[in-house]
Amino acid sequence: xxxxxxxxxxPTSATPPAGPTDQQVQQYLRxxxxxxxxxxxxxxxxxxxxxxxxxxxxxxPLVLWRDSKGTIHVQAxxxxxxxxxxxxxxxxxxRLRCNYHGVEVGPDGxxxxxxxxxxxxxxxxxxVKTYPSRxxxxxxxxxxxxxxxxxxxxxxxxxxxxxxxxxSFLCYADWEMPWRYAFDNxxxxxxxxxxxxxxxxxxxxxxxxxxxxxxxxxxxFFEKTGQRDVNFDWSELVDNGALYxxxxxxxxxxxxxxxxxxxxxxxxxxxxxxxCVFFWRTRKVSGWQRDTWRFLYKTNLEKRHxxxxxxxxxxLDGLKPGLEKFEMLYxxxxxxxxxxxxxxxxxxxxxxxxxxxxxx
Amino acid sequence: xxxxxxxxxxxxxxxxxxxxxxxxxxxxxIESVFAKGARELDEVVAGMNKTRVRPLDGGDxxxxxxxxxxxxxxA
Ligand code: FES
Ligand SMILES: [Fe+2]
Numbered sequence: 001x002x003x004x005x006x007x008x009x010x011p012t013s014a015t016p017p018a019g020p021t022d023q024q025v026q027q028y029l030r031x032x033x034x035x036x037x038x039x040x041x042x043x044x045x046x047x048x049x050x051x052x053x054x055x056x057x058x059x060x061p062l063v064l065w066r067d068s069k070g071t072i073h074v075q076a077x078x079x080x081x082x083x084x085x086x087x088x089x090x091x092x093x094x095r096l097r098c099n100y101h102g103v104e105v106g107p108d109g110x111x112x113x114x115x116x117x118x119x120x121x122x123x124x125x126x127x128v129k130t131y132p133s134r135x136x137x138x139x140x141x142x143x144x145x146x147x148x149x150x151x152x153x154x155x156x157x158x159x160x161x162x163x164x165x166x167x168s169f170l171c172y173a174d175w176e177m178p179w180r181y182a183f184d185n186x187x188x189x190x191x192x193x194x195x196x197x198x199x200x201x202x203x204x205x206x207x208x209x210x211x212x213x214x215x216x217x218x219x220x221f222f223e224k225t226g227q228r229d230v231n232f233d234w235s236e237l238v239d240n241g242a243l244y245x246x247x248x249x250x251x252x253x254x255x256x257x258x259x260x261x262x263x264x265x266x267x268x269x270x271x272x273x274x275x276c277v278f279f280w281r282t283r284k285v286s287g288w289q290r291d292t293w294r295f296l297y298k299t300n301l302e303k304r305h306x307x308x309x310x311x312x313x314x315x316l317d318g319l320k321p322g323l324e325k326f327e328m329l330y331x332x333x334x335x336x337x338x339x340x341x342x343x344x345x346x347x348x349x350x351x352x353x354x355x356x357x358x359x360x
Numbered sequence: 361x362x363x364x365x366x367x368x369x370x371x372x373x374x375x376x377x378x379x380x381x382x383x384x385x386x387x388x389x390i391e392s393v394f395a396k397g398a399r400e401l402d403e404v405v406a407g408m409n410k411t412r413v414r415p416l417d418g419g420d421x422x423x424x425x426x427x428x429x430x431x432x433x434x435a
Binding site: 041042044045050169170172173175176252253254255256257276287288290294295296297298299300302303306307313 | 362370387394401430
């Protein structure tokens with residue numbers, strides 16, 4: 001058969017490109033979904049004019065520093081000269097100076113000075129990646145865009161952590177586990193009845209339950225049917241510029257008036273094996289009820305909440321990615337399954353777009 | 361300014377100082393009053409007056425004393 005004849009026999013409609021494999025999707029997800037805002041560290045760790053802070057998030061080394069006006073800057077933690085960490089350098093108030101050979105970098109990533117060789121072509125060059133960042137209720141959020149989304153997308157923070165009719169406290173912790181296990185855990189309300197059975201808040205509720213999922217505009221609810229406000233009865237995954245989970249747990253009578261206590265939880269990957277959690281503990285309270293809750297929280301409740309969180313951490317501590325292949329899930333895990341499918345879809349789309357644009 | 365050191369696992373992040381012995385007793389008393397069912401401010405104040413915890417300047421708890429103190433301690 002001639003080449004021409006062979007060509008003619010090929011189907012006329014163009015076959016779509018193969019697209020990312022499941023393996024590529026899972027690998028990509030290990031360090032987090034891109035094109036989202038992620039909280040990276042509590043604001044209080046970065047001082048105005050103080051030492052730059054070097055941290056790893058989404059497997060990217062970051063340097064955080066506050067200029068003399070208090071504005072936060074987040075940049076790649078690599079000196080443009082020899083790539084040593086800029087976080088080992090000095091905050092000069094309006095720029096970072098690398099401690100190795102004194103190269104100076106401005107808040108926009110431009111090299112301002114190469115003292116060892118004035119006039120060097122590196123001067124004036126935008127050589128350090130600068131991440132869009134903002135501060136929300138005590139935490140620094142950073143935009144992690146892929147090659148097609150370097151400009152930050154919008155993010156309307158959840159009202160529970162910004163609206164004046166709520167009061168909240170941020171709890172931050174580093175956990176040694178893949179970030180997705182913390183999200184799985186949050187979308188698995190049933191563990192509350194067992195793991196947290198003798199905690200101050202989750203001592204009630206049936207140990208057997210039926211769950212249902214319900215779509216929302218930016219995510220979904222996973223909730224016990226016929227049981228509300230008894231235990232940890234529902235979780236809501238929200239993906240709206242940032243990924244987070246919302247849930248509520250009733251207080252015992254000793255928690256006072258003001259209704260349920262809420263958690264607005266974010267979990268940010270450090271690398272494939274480690275993550276950090278941002279749990280805002282929230283309550284819709286005002287006046288003396290707000291003040292009293294805050295006093296009780298600082299004095300008595302915070303350590304009890306911490307103890308519950310430690311139960312979660314200890315259950316998952318040190319686990320490595322890839323547990324999925326040993327699992328046998330049942331009906332209670334529908335929220336987890338739904339979450340994983342959702343994240344895989346999002347990752348697949350990002351990878352496919354990058355592939356189509358020739359960016360990977 | 362606290363330093364950040366990985367792994368950060370600090371059970372107390374909402375307060376800058378340990379509560380005093382009196383503040384600790386106060387918190388426990390408030391919890392016990394809530395646990396007995398007090399919900400409204402007057403019930404809480406009445407309940408507090410049945411505990412052994414007195415305002416720092418002595419005397420009885422009043423709504424004014426209680427809310428002023430909570431505003432300060434809950435800031
Ligand atoms: S490595 Fe930073 S100045 Fe040389
Ligand atoms: Fe838990």
